[in-house]
Amino acid sequence: MRIFLTGGRGMVGRNFTEHAAAVGHDILAPTSAELDLLDARAVNDWVQQQQPDVVVHAAGRVGGIQANMRDPVAFLTENLDMGRNVVLAARRAGVPRLLNLGSSCMYPRNAPNPLAEQTVLTGELEPTNEGYALAKIMIARLCDYIGRENPSLQYRTLIPCNLYGRHDKFDPKHSHLVPAVIHKIHEAKSAGRDEVDIWGSGKVRREFMYAGDLADCMWRALDHFDTLPLYLNVGLGSDLSILDYYHAVARIVGFEGKFVHDLTKPEGMAQKLVDTTRLQTWGWRATTSLESGIAQTYQFYLEGRQA
Ligand SMILES: NC(=O)c1ccc[n+]([C@@H]2O[C@H](COP(=O)([O-])OP(=O)(O)OC[C@H]3O[C@@H](n4cnc5c(N)ncnc54)[C@H](OP(=O)(O)O)[C@@H]3O)[C@@H](O)[C@H]2O)c1
Ligand SMILES: C[C@@H]1O[C@H](OP(=O)(O)OP(=O)(O)OC[C@H]2O[C@@H](n3cnc4c(=O)[nH]c(N)nc43)[C@H](O)[C@@H]2O)[C@@H](O)[C@H](O)[C@@H]1O
Numbered sequence: 001m002r003i004f005l006t007g008g009r010g011m012v013g014r015n016f017t018e019h020a021a022a023v024g025h026d027i028l029a030p031t032s033a034e035l036d037l038l039d040a041r042a043v044n045d046w047v048q049q050q051q052p053d054v055v056v057h058a059a060g061r062v063g064g065i066q067a068n069m070r071d072p073v074a075f076l077t078e079n080l081d082m083g084r085n086v087v088l089a090a091r092r093a094g095v096p097r098l099l100n101l102g103s104s105c106m107y108p109r110n111a112p113n114p115l116a117e118q119t120v121l122t123g124e125l126e127p128t129n130e131g132y133a134l135a136k137i138m139i140a141r142l143c144d145y146i147g148r149e150n151p152s153l154q155y156r157t158l159i160p161c162n163l164y165g166r167h168d169k170f171d172p173k174h175s176h177l178v179p180a181v182i183h184k185i186h187e188a189k190s191a192g193r194d195e196v197d198i199w200g201s202g203k204v205r206r207e208f209m210y211a212g213d214l215a216d217c218m219w220r221a222l223d224h225f226d227t228l229p230l231y232l233n234v235g236l237g238s239d240l241s242i243l244d245y246y247h248a249v250a251r252i253v254g255f256e257g258k259f260v261h262d263l264t265k266p267e268g269m270a271q272k273l274v275d276t277t278r279l280q281t282w283g284w285r286a287t288t289s290l291e292s293g294i295a296q297t298y299q300f301y302l303e304g305r306q307a
Helices: 011-018 040-050 065-070 072-093 127-149 177-191 211-223 242-253 277-282 290-306
Strands: 002-006 026-028 054-057 097-101 154-160 162-164 195-199 208-210 231-234 258-262
Touching: 002 011, 002 040, 002 072, 011 211, 040 072, 054 072, 054 211, 065 072, 065 127, 072 097, 072 127, 072 154, 097 127, 097 211, 127 154, 154 211, 162 177, 162 211, 162 290, 177 195, 177 242, 177 290, 195 242, 208 211, 208 290, 211 231, 211 290, 231 277, 242 290
Parallel strands: 002 026, 002 054, 054 097, 097 154, 154 231, 162 208, 195 258
Antiparallel strands: none
């Protein structure tokens, strides 16, 4: 396959290109410096020229709860503009297949957990990431509409739960929970501190999948494109409390100190667990345990610090 991968240098993109299934495929993955996805004309020209068999849209402005709260304008407009430019360029060039990456933030804050695909757009969104979620919903819907108008174009959306893994972002300004906790606990241990702060009560729940598993699912999606529903949740089907993640990282890093709660920090959704019924019927499940995923991510973090 000749694949146009956006976001090829990001966490999802790198896990996708590093997967064993990537061997033998022609993956075109320009960086943002080579192709700015905010530039509609450049994206159109590029797709027309390259004529890929499939587009995998894994670029975006992505970050944890605080980054989303700090910069809702950029999270909305950049994700909307990139998505629109990529999807419309694919349609204009007649690219028959497109795999779009959504996010579990697309679900209403009060939708019943586990979050089923048909509950998108049935209620108000979580305010801490509303801008990002709005953009994600619009691009997923754009993909639906295109398929309705032209059934020969199969544009599908995967809706992953929270992710972590190799090539994650560890800078506290942008990081999601798991890389943030790895960085905090490693720093505390290295400095001989016996206390680490947890944002919030530690009681809210999250479902974190290893990005290598998502990459495996994406490759299966490309190999079985005809069987993909319009929206497909990609998750583990189980979640843990924030405190559980702190304990899991502490075990791997070897930190024996205590945790204190910073209740001034935001908590976001109380729970965000995706319904995996459709995923199971489709025939895929994640295989990396939390311990193994955190150990591999911590190894990656340590290599980055030595470099
Ligand atoms: N991380 C998660 O927890 C999570 C969970 C659910 C869904 N997702 C979805 O998965 C996808 C990938 O996320 P990720 O975690 O891999 O993000 P990431 O690591 O932040 O990577 C984002 C990528 O987008 C590219 N990009 C940003 N602005 C661009 C622009 N103007 N032009 C071209 N490329 C641009 C960046 O390219 P350069 O590096 O070349 O600048 C980067 O490679 C996103 O759609 C995200 O919403 C992520
Ligand atoms: C998948 C992502 O979900 C994101 O929501 P969301 O799960 O709350 O994003 P995260 O930042 O991964 O997780 C936030 C949850 O972890 C708690 N938490 C505890 N300690 C920390 C810490 O040190 N750093 C961080 N970041 N959180 C921490 C935080 O209170 C909140 O309940 C969206 O904002 C994004 O748009 C994205 O879609």
